[in-house]
Amino acid sequence: MERYILKRVLSVIPVLLVVAVVVFALIHLTAGDPAGIMLGDNATPEDIARLRAELGLDRPLITQFWIWFRNLLRGDLGDSIFLHRPVLQAIIERAEPTLMLTAMSLLVAVLIGVPTGVISAVKRNTWVDRLFLTTGLLGASIPSFWLGLGLIYVFAVNLAKLPSAGYQPIADGVWGCLRYLILPSLALGFPNSALITRITRSSMLDVLDQDYVRVARAKGLSVNKVVLKHALRNALVPILTVVGLTFATLMGGAVVTETVFNIPGVGRLVVQSVTRRDYPVIQGIVLVIASLYVFINLVVDVLYTVVDPRIKY
Amino acid sequence: MALLEVSDLRTSFTTVDGVMPAVDGVSFSLDTGKTLGIVGESGCGKSVTSLSIMRLVPNPPGKITHGTIMFDGHDLLKKSEVEMRKVRGNEIAMIFQEPMTSLNPVFTIGQQIGEAITLHQKLSSREALAKSIEMLKLVGIPSPEKRVKEYPHQMSGGMRQRVMIAMALSCHPKLLIADEPTTALDVTIQAQILELMNDLQDRLGTAIMLITHDLGVVAETADDVAVMYAGKIVEQCEADELFKSPCHPYTIGLMNSIPKIGSGARRLQVIDGVVPNPYQMPKGCRFHPRCDWAQDACRESQPELVDIGGGHLVRCWRAGEVLA
Ligand SMILES: Nc1ncnc2c1ncn2[C@@H]1O[C@H](COP(=O)(O)OP(=O)(O)O)[C@@H](O)[C@H]1O
Ligand SMILES: [Mg+2]
Numbered sequence A: 001m002e003r004y005i006l007k008r009v010l011s012v013i014p015v016l017l018v019v020a021v022v023v024f025a026l027i028h029l030t031a032g033d034p035a036g037i038m039l040g041d042n043a044t045p046e047d048i049a050r051l052r053a054e055l056g057l058d059r060p061l062i063t064q065f066w067i068w069f070r071n072l073l074r075g076d077l078g079d080s081i082f083l084h085r086p087v088l089q090a091i092i093e094r095a096e097p098t099l100m101l102t103a104m105s106l107l108v109a110v111l112i113g114v115p116t117g118v119i120s121a122v123k124r125n126t127w128v129d130r131l132f133l134t135t136g137l138l139g140a141s142i143p144s145f146w147l148g149l150g151l152i153y154v155f156a157v158n159l160a161k162l163p164s165a166g167y168q169p170i171a172d173g174v175w176g177c178l179r180y181l182i183l184p185s186l187a188l189g190f191p192n193s194a195l196i197t198r199i200t201r202s203s204m205l206d207v208l209d210q211d212y213v214r215v216a217r218a219k220g221l222s223v224n225k226v227v228l229k230h231a232l233r234n235a236l237v238p239i240l241t242v243v244g245l246t247f248a249t250l251m252g253g254a255v256v257t258e259t260v261f262n263i264p265g266v267g268r269l270v271v272q273s274v275t276r277r278d279y280p281v282i283q284g285i286v287l288v289i290a291s292l293y294v295f296i297n298l299v300v301d302v303l304y305t306v307v308d309p310r311i312k313y
Numbered sequence B: 001m002a003l004l005e006v007s008d009l010r011t012s013f014t015t016v017d018g019v020m021p022a023v024d025g026v027s028f029s030l031d032t033g034k035t036l037g038i039v040g041e042s043g044c045g046k047s048v049t050s051l052s053i054m055r056l057v058p059n060p061p062g063k064i065t066h067g068t069i070m071f072d073g074h075d076l077l078k079k080s081e082v083e084m085r086k087v088r089g090n091e092i093a094m095i096f097q098e099p100m101t102s103l104n105p106v107f108t109i110g111q112q113i114g115e116a117i118t119l120h121q122k123l124s125s126r127e128a129l130a131k132s133i134e135m136l137k138l139v140g141i142p143s144p145e146k147r148v149k150e151y152p153h154q155m156s157g158g159m160r161q162r163v164m165i166a167m168a169l170s171c172h173p174k175l176l177i178a179d180e181p182t183t184a185l186d187v188t189i190q191a192q193i194l195e196l197m198n199d200l201q202d203r204l205g206t207a208i209m210l211i212t213h214d215l216g217v218v219a220e221t222a223d224d225v226a227v228m229y230a231g232k233i234v235e236q237c238e239a240d241e242l243f244k245s246p247c248h249p250y251t252i253g254l255m256n257s258i259p260k261i262g263s264g265a266r267r268l269q270v271i272d273g274v275v276p277n278p279y280q281m282p283k284g285c286r287f288h289p290r291c292d293w294a295q296d297a298c299r300e301s302q303p304e305l306v307d308i309g310g311g312h313l314v315r316c317w318r319a320g321e322v323l324a
Helices: A002-010 A012-030 A034-039 A045-055 A061-073 A087-122 A127-141 A144-158 A174-208 A211-218 A223-260 A266-276 A279-307 B046-054 B081-087 B109-121 B125-138 B157-169 B187-204 B215-221 B239-244 B249-256 B296-300
Strands: B004-015 B018-030 B035-039 B062-071 B092-095 B175-179 B207-212 B224-229 B232-238
Touching: A002 A012, A002 A279, A012 A061, A012 A279, A034 A045, A087 A127, A087 A174, A087 A223, A087 A266, A087 A279, A127 A174, A144 A174, A144 A223, A174 A223, A211 A223, A211 B092, A223 A266, A223 A279, A266 A279, B004 B046, B018 B035, B018 B046, B018 B062, B018 B224, B018 B232, B035 B046, B035 B215, B046 B062, B046 B092, B046 B175, B046 B207, B092 B157, B109 B125, B109 B157, B125 B157, B157 B187, B187 B207, B187 B215, B207 B215, B215 B239, B215 B249, B224 B239, B224 B249, B232 B239, B232 B249
Parallel strands: B035 B207, B035 B224, B092 B175, B175 B207
Antiparallel strands: B004 B018, B004 B062, B224 B232
8 A cells, every 4th residue: 555655656756747848848938038028018138138038038948948947946936027036936825715715625526426416316317316416507507707706796796795806814814714615616616516416326326226235224224324434435436536636626716716815816816917928927836726735636546545446456 | 934025026127118117016025044946047037036035136227116125123214225235234134146256356364254244343453364264164165264365366166255255254254145146156066055055054053045046056045935927926845845746837837947866868848938028028928828728718818826735836827736
């Protein structure tokens, strides 16, 4: 088990290397000349040349990559052009709201998706099943910004119970922080629960037809116990996979949701940095999110072995 | 009074194709400590009969529409679901055909045997573990202390069927329903499992309802036999009597398809044709399209199950004549 985990952790290194190369290449090969773009149309060629030298953009690409990569290994993602601060510091400052929003949305998606999926499977082809599937489909087709605006309209503007915008750090009180997150995480989590419902349902349907489910019933266990203990446990591998995927989707969705709810998170930083052409920040954020994604996959892989003893270490 | 007395049991499935009587008026009884063999080709309604006794027929589409199942003096069909849960696994246990898929892959052998024990006997989990080890020893699994901690995928098919038997017998049920317990196993293992079941029956006094499509299996184990065809019993009597003088053409056909060791000819005689589609049961005797002895009467109306002497029941218009 420990050896498997070690092996799996080590196998992440080449993946991260590829991620680093791709991120660098994407920014440097597609964005055009950042210096020219940053200075705008009125810049003189001399200004542009000076800025290029300042940013090190006049050196060969391979040298630039090498410098960037060496710094990266020391945890240095470079400095923001606009904020005049280290990129990593800028990201860390904005990380809490985004992580909280993503985690809460994931919680919402799982708490809606898994139970509805299980119920749909147990009550297959009844009106409950159809209701959940239709609601899920509807939810998945609603853009989360639209749902966000709807929620703001109902709960914040009309009922005036929940804050419609902004964020309060968790250090200033857990409930205060959660209050700010309820509407955004519903807006982000609900549309993303539909996929979890679908996968849970189909995975449970497979399992419920298995012989060991009937054997468990023949032992005298109640239907609920059989469903929750024997069946759900076996249906967990596909569910874990889709929950991992959803986490990644939610990090992407956070960009839009943070804008709608005016939350000062990484997503807002991305949007701002794109408008400011602050490419070191964009590069840094893409790298951090990609690494998080790789890490989530790693966690999911390790969880597989916990959930299913047949998976070889 | 018999331990189990099934009378006029009818179970049907309602699907888009209509209502299908999978079990159509079946009656039999089974005494404590005895073995009843239920024989018939695939699709005859044997499994549905056993699931009906357990009240585990999937509903929808299945439904028990008629009959009584008297077990130990009480009608199982009148019991509530909660009452049935106290019967299942405790007083009536069941083992299934597929040992490879009948155990839950994510729980250890010990957890799965212990589950029924803790449920019905209110033992602590430590006592249940000790009991699980004892049961594994009883069914002849070597080093049971080690095996309880293993997962099903670490065992062979024969071992898993032994585990299933251990699990089924762990609460000392009065009745064990074994639905094709050896069909998925190879021949030597089959013999071992049957021997084990016989041996445990002698020791524990459990009544066994042994379901199989293989008359050869029944020959070695059953006291009584019921032969089923298309949802109905077509012949029923003591096992010795059945093998000495089978009367129904279907039974005779099944007997001719038992492989006989040393009989030179390796080719088996099988009955031509297949079990009828239950949505389109043939008129008259349900077996007549496949029967070599069919007459006009057989095509016209269905024969009743009649006693031809000494409790030997046959459902055939020509039962009185010697067919073999
Ligand atoms: N869940 C079900 N839905 C519809 N039909 C079923 C179901 N289970 C069994 N049947 C039908 O009932 C009949 C008897 O099946 P079964 O009792 O399993 O036969 P066997 O004698 O091989 O055990 C078959 O025609 C089968 O198709
Ligand atoms: Mg069957």
